[in-house]
Amino acid sequence: MNVETIVHPDSCYRLAEQKAARYFASLYNQVVEKTYVSALSEDIRLWKRSRIHRQPWLSLLLRGKRKSDTGNYHRHIQWLKHTGKLDDYLDRSVSYIYMRDLGKVMDSPDTQARIQRLAADIKNSLIQSTAANRGDQPDFISLAGLYRWAQKEGVETAAIWVIDKLRHVSTHIPEEMNAEHAQRKLIKIIIGVVLHVVEEMGDERSPAERARRLDEAIRLGYSYGLTYPFIDDLLDAQVLTVQEKAQYSDVIRTALLTGSVPELGEWTGMNKAMIQFVHAELREAFEYIKHHQQPETQHLFFEQTYVFFHSQELDRAKVLSHTTYTNEELYIPIILKSASSRLIARSVIRAPEDEGFENRTFFYGIYNQLADDFADMFDDQRDGAVTPYTYYLTYRNERPDLINPFELYWSVIYHLIHNVYHSDAKTREIILDRAINGLKRCKARIGTEKYNDIMEIFACGNPAFNRLVQQMVQKADDVDFFDKLLRDQLVATLKNDRKEKEVFFETVAMAREGINSSLRIAKPDGSPAMKETLIDAANYSLEGGGKRLRPILTWVMGVQEYGLQASAIMPLLRSLEYMHTASLIFDDLPSQDNASTRRGRPTLHQVHNSATAELTGLLLIQKAIQEQASLEPFDPKTVIAVMQYSAQKTEDLCMGQAMDLNSKGKTLTLEQLNTICFYKTGIAFEAALVMPAILAKANEQDIAMLQSFARHAGIAFQIKDDLLDLEGDVGLLGKPVGLDVENNTSTFVTILGKEGAQKAMWEHYCLALDTLTEMPRRTAFLKHLLNYIVNRDR
Incomplete structure (x- = not known):
């Protein structure tokens, strides 16, 4: 064990606690003696000159036009x-x-x-x-926006890594937790750490050094930010049992005191699988941060982290039914935890010591904490959580010794403006902007009546000062902040994405069920035995449980986007799956890819023989033509156009497969591989999108956009296939991995390498998404199809 990483918990926490106690005592005296009121009242009067303007009487008639909808x-x-x-x-x-x-x-x-x-x-x-x-989502909080930024900075690999990490975290957040807020906190920390590093680097860095530091910052930000959903939120939520919380906390405490993450040990609770994931992910994050600490800063990092964790544990252990908490017990832990979180962020990036930063951050933390606790007061009260506000609301009548947290909040503001930032005018303006904005947001959220009721409670000891504050809340303009807009937008985006994703998978499941139930080929009465054998072989291949992406995509475009009747286009769906299954049968033959497994079962030529497989493929192609010819509800010329298009794309698919077979054992250029990929995969996606558009008589511009989207989505799909062949799970894929290497096949991975292939996949993802933003039709399903393509594990 490295002695330098050992933390002495009692001494390090006691020193921090003493500093917090001195700070709280000074604030307490200001509240009791009301020494902050006159100076802060004057600050507000100075501040309001830039925030409250007398309007001419005519402007009152136009008041509605002076406001903006911050929800958009x-x-x-x-x-x-x-x-x-x-x-x-x-x-x-x-x-x-x-x-x-x-x-x-x-x-x-x-x-x-x-x-x-x-x-x-x-x-x-x-x-x-x-x-x-044209949408409501800022491009820089989208995956494509993140990747485009990463390209400019040369940190694509780190961006791909963190996108994958965030996806895995989102799937492991328990239902009892607020998933959007947990993800928001994690993303906020990553951005915060990156900002710290950008600020520390300054402008005099080479592009290579800047990229290296930013790559590291992204990974450090994720590693530190992971503690918010998987330590803070998880321990606060009603997910783990009391015994599980104690066991989990012991593991965390041991890691911080010894500098080494212990084994999880025997876990008997119902949350075993989730905890195993969390433990493994946090261990990896812990080791990454530890590895990137300088020997001389490791001890400080672990001390700060322990103070943060222990103060949270003390705060978390409080129960609202306990009637005798002292003011110090209520406030000192939150002073410590609110300051420590930002001190740790600076320690994580190994920034040089800065006494001014340390002091400012220490005094500043409780300002944000009290503002956040005020905003969350009613949710905390509902959940029985102890904060200065919920405790004061509960016991203010029985405990005259309790300090009013709202008064303490203004005392902190006075202390920051005058004692920490030395009465700087711009500092005063920003801090008061933020304070008034917080009250305005609260009033808008809970309503004027409820807001006034709560103000009567918290401002009862200082009515004159409160009247001044409430005048500012009512009259002040231009006190909103970009980070709040982003926060609201990010939460709304995450919620909307989750709902859309649920709809996406529900739609896929519903459409797949309908398609699967109609695919089976019936045997006509009196059929010859050999024909029945071929039909059985066809049904064997059709029943393999494929993804059915292409007919599902056709169903969505036809029914949801173009308003076609589901029953009317069912023959088209069957034809697409028959054609696709036929192509797989041919691909698997010994003369082509020589695959032994498809869709988790032996390939058709393994079950029967190559001749039967070939004939079955031909039978399915003919069945596909029959299905297209039976699109009776549509104009005959339109049906003929669909069949002509289908025949042309089938030719292209055959050419793509021939090009692929001809390339065996050859080293291809990226351009050649893109061409083969387009003809083998992109064409199939294009057909699924374009054929219902032809039936709906869409215009040429719509069809051109669908073709562009299909090209990039198809290439992204093929790159993901190549990556899965490199390192996919056989059980999930339903076919062997490593076939590309075994068959000496040129793939995106063999040409570009793993990282290069990942970058190419995300480039095509971005290009496909760019096309979606230009489409006049609703594109939520196609957006989530793209996300599925790049994130799938089979």
Whole structure:
């Protein structure tokens, strides 16, 4: 065991606790003696000059036009730009981030220059994004936006890694937890750590060094951020039993005290599978952070982390039924945990010690914590959680000694403005902007009546000061912040994506069930035995449990997008699956890919023989033509157009397979491989999209967009197949892995390598998504189809 990583829990926590106690005592005295009121009242009067403007009487008639709908991201940005408010909005938003997350002072010319540059960069990005994007989702909180940023910075590998990690985390968040907020916190921490690193690097770094540091920052941010969903939220939620929480906490505590993650040990609870995943993921994250710590900073990192964890444990252990908590017991742990979280972030990236940062961050933390606790007060009260607000609401009448948390909040604000930031005007403006904005958001969320009721409770000891504050809440404009807009948008996006994903899989399941039930080929009465053998062979191949992606895609486009009757296009769905299954039978033959397993079962030529397999493939092709010819509800010319298109694409598929067979044992260029991939895979996706569009008599522009989408989606699909052949799970795939190497086949992996293939897949993902944004029709299903393509495990 490395002695330098051992933490002495009593001494390190006691020292931190003493510092927090001194801070709390000074705040307590200010509240009791009301020494903050007069100075802070004057601060608010100075502040309101820039936030409350006397309006001419005519403007009252136009009041509705002066407001923006902050629920619509792009419209709000456009409104800010149109009204000339965008620059001020971004300046205060970036300034707040520099104060809160980076611990900077506002009276530094260097800091102001950096704020102005970052605000200008964000403005340019917002204007371009808003002009190009018709939807509500900012492109830089989308997977494609993240990957495009990563390409510019040269950190595509880290972006692909973190996208995959975030996907796995999202699938392991228990239902009892708030999945969107858990993911939001994790993403926020990753962004915060990246910002720390960007700030520490400055401008004098080579592109290679910048990329290296950003790659590391993404991984460190994820590794640290993972503690929020899988330690904080998991222990707060009603997921684990009391015994499981104790066992889990012991594992975490041991890791922080010894610098080594212990084995999970015997776990008998119902959450064993989930905990095993969490333990393995946290162990990997822990080791990554530990490995990237300097020997001289490891001890500090583990001490800070232990203080953070222990203060949370003390806070979490409180129960609302306990009537005798002291003010110190209520506030000191939250002072420590709120300060420690940002101190750890700086320690994670190995930033040099900065006493000014340490002190500012220590004093600043409780400002955010009290604001967050106020915002969550009613949810916390419902859940029986102990916070300064819920405890005061519960016992204020029986416990006159309890300090009013709302008064303490304003005392903290006074302390920050005057004692920490030395009465700097811009600091005063930003802190008061944030405070008033928090109250305005609360009032809008819970309603005026409930808000006034709660204010009567919390402001009863200071009515004059409260009247001043409430005037600001009612009248002040331009106090909103970009990070709040992003927070709301990110949560809304995550919720919407989850709902759309559920609809996607429900649609897939429903469509697959309908398709599967209609695929079986019936045996006509009096059929010759040999024909029955071929039909049995065809049904054997059809019943293999395939994904049915192509007919499902046709069903969605035909029924949901073009409004065609499901029963009317059923023959088209069958024809697509018959053609696809026939192509697989031919692909598997000894003369072609010589596969022994398909869809988890022996291939058809293994069950029968090659001749029977060949004839069965031909039979299925003929059945497909028959099905297309039976599209009776449609105009005959349109049906003929579909059949002509189908015949042409079948020719292309045959050519693609011939090109693939001819390439065996040869080293292909990327261009050649893209061509083969398009003819073998992209064409099939195109047909599934275009054939229902032809039946619906879509215009040429619509069809051209569908073809572009299909090309890129098909290539992404094939690259994922190649990656799965490299490292997929045989049990999930239903076929052997490693066949490409065994058959000496050129693939995206053999040409580009694993990382290069992943980058190419995400490039085509982005190009396909770009096409979707141009489509006039609703594209949620196609977006989630793309996500499925790149994230599937079979």
